[in-house]
Amino acid sequence: MMTRAPRVAVAGLSARLVAQSAARAGLNVVALDIFGDRDTREHAGMWFDIGAAGGQGLSIDRARLFDALEHAARLPRMLGLIVTSGLEPLADELSRAPRMPRFIGNGAQAAAVRDPRRFFALLDQANIARPEVRHAPPAAREGWLVKRSDGCGGTHIQWAGDVERMPEGAYFQRLAKGRSMSALFVAAHREAAVIGFAEQLTVEAGRLPFVHAGSLGPVQLPQRIAGRIVEAIQRIVWQTDLTGLNSIDFLLDGDTFSVLEINTRPSSTMALYEAAWPDAWPRGLIGAHLDACLHGELPHAPDTVMHAPPLYAGQRVVFAPAGFTASRAFSDACFADPACHDVPLVGARIEAGQPVCTMTTTASSFPDLRGALDREHARLLQRINTA
Numbered sequence: 001m002m003t004r005a006p007r008v009a010v011a012g013l014s015a016r017l018v019a020q021s022a023a024r025a026g027l028n029v030v031a032l033d034i035f036g037d038r039d040t041r042e043h044a045g046m047w048f049d050i051g052a053a054g055g056q057g058l059s060i061d062r063a064r065l066f067d068a069l070e071h072a073a074r075l076p077r078m079l080g081l082i083v084t085s086g087l088e089p090l091a092d093e094l095s096r097a098p099r100m101p102r103f104i105g106n107g108a109q110a111a112a113v114r115d116p117r118r119f120f121a122l123l124d125q126a127n128i129a130r131p132e133v134r135h136a137p138p139a140a141r142e143g144w145l146v147k148r149s150d151g152c153g154g155t156h157i158q159w160a161g162d163v164e165r166m167p168e169g170a171y172f173q174r175l176a177k178g179r180s181m182s183a184l185f186v187a188a189h190r191e192a193a194v195i196g197f198a199e200q201l202t203v204e205a206g207r208l209p210f211v212h213a214g215s216l217g218p219v220q221l222p223q224r225i226a227g228r229i230v231e232a233i234q235r236i237v238w239q240t241d242l243t244g245l246n247s248i249d250f251l252l253d254g255d256t257f258s259v260l261e262i263n264t265r266p267s268s269t270m271a272l273y274e275a276a277w278p279d280a281w282p283r284g285l286i287g288a289h290l291d292a293c294l295h296g297e298l299p300h301a302p303d304t305v306m307h308a309p310p311l312y313a314g315q316r317v318v319f320a321p322a323g324f325t326a327s328r329a330f331s332d333a334c335f336a337d338p339a340c341h342d343v344p345l346v347g348a349r350i351e352a353g354q355p356v357c358t359m360t361t362t363a364s365s366f367p368d369l370r371g372a373l374d375r376e377h378a379r380l381l382q383r384i385n386t387a
Contacts, residue, residue, distance in 0.1 A: 008290075009072040009101050011050065011065065012084025013058065013152075016040040016342050018266050021274065021284035022082070030072045033084075034060060038335050038343040048072070058354065060086055066097070073101045080104040082289065083265055085152040088114060091264065104293045105244045106264040112240040113262040116149050116171045126235045129258040131176040131251070138172060145173050145209075152263070154202055154211040162207050176258055178251025180210075181219065184269050184285075185233050186245055186299055188292040192237040193299050194230050195285070196276075197221055198269040200249070201316060205353055214316035214358070216369060217272040218309055225255055232259065244293040245270065245285060268315070275362055276309035311362040314373045315341075318359060318380045323351045330387040339376050356384060 010018045011032035016039055019029045023043040031044035034051030041047050048068035052059045065087075072078060080102030083091060088110070094100055095107025113119045116133065123130045137160070138144055144160035149169040151157070160172055180200040185192045198217030202210040221229070233248055247267035249260040270285040281288070291297040326344040334340040334357055341358045350356055359376040363369035 007078045009081045013086035018084050019043040021286040024284035025287040032068050070099045089150040109241050110264040128232045132174040134172040143175050157210050178253035181252045182247050182249050184247045186288050186292050187237045187242040188296045190238045192233050196273050215269050216314045245289040272313040275313035276311050312369045313362045314369045315360045316373045318356045320350045320356050325349050
């Protein structure tokens with residue numbers, strides 16, 4: 001029975017996607033996030049609110065997080081903690097703190113790729129291309145970005161000309177050409193297995209030029225290019241000893257690529273591969289994450305990277321065009337809609353520009369997939385306008 005299944009704690013800004021994958025793996029999920037969306041609670045046996053008090057901003061309250069994790073650690077059959085986006089700065093501390101669930105993922109080793117000085121030096125030593133980076137302001141800021149090393153989802157990226165005071169841990173990166181891409185991989189014992197490639201979708205939100213808005217995949221890349229990216233990932237993993245699910249963000253420009261950053265946690269793109277290759281991941285990709293972190297085992301899935309899937313999958317975040325409160329009719333309609341995820345609770349207040357839901361769909365080709373996502377996006381906007 002599920003109630004006797006091993007437990008896993010999933011914590012971050014949003015726990016829904018990882019909680020869903022963990023439930024598919026047969027685990028009893030304890031979710032900790034700031035939204036408490038209806039489908040998060042559907043997949044979790046227990047949920048803790050770790051949002052900042054008063055709902056001010058989309059941020060995590062550290063005291064609430066640690067209190068909730070101490071409670072989760074005392075639950076029977078607790079395997080450990082998997083973090084999602086928003087907890088990167090605390091990963092090392094969480095992996096070493098007393099009275100916490102066992103940390104399942106990258107703790108101290110994450111600093112090798114999260115610290116920009118160490119990471120870009122590593123790329124240079126391994127002859128892996130990257131955009132130009134500076135740690136001091138360039139003479140002219142036009143064409144430069146400022147990135148914080150502790151951010152996620154594109155909310156840590158600004159135009160350099162808009163930044164008056166550099167945040168701690170920030171750096172300058174020259175804007176570079178290329179298609180925004182990512183690769184999901186599983187690592188263990190300094191080896192890596194690449195799951196697949198995806199295209200990243202972004203939107204401009206106020207002064208934030210590249211806010212994450214979804215993804216499309218799996219993307220088939222020419223074998224020669226795919227092989228070079230896989231080789232770069234393997235070099236990075238060999239040097240850093242990353243473990244479990246990670247993703248690498250890069251720009252693809254013709255037959256060249258340049259690496260942007262590594263996300264040392266399960267990525268939202270895992271949903272694409274679970275949808276496109278369900279037979280390869282009957283326990284969800286969180287099952288592969290657990291095997292790698294707890295047992296040092298890499299997945300034995302088919303060689304999916306070079307082969308076309310029967311379906312392509314896409315996900316697109318819908319942002320509120322204006323502030324509104326989720327009514328019973330709106331929440332129920334979204335919850336009953338199989339394409340709609342991260343469904344807000346009745347009475348949830350969503351301000352202009354904040355995420356409302358994530359729309360997902362599948363198709364047999366990329367043009368059909370893009371069209372289907374556009375239709376789902378328009379349908380939800382209409383639902384919001386009539387809420």
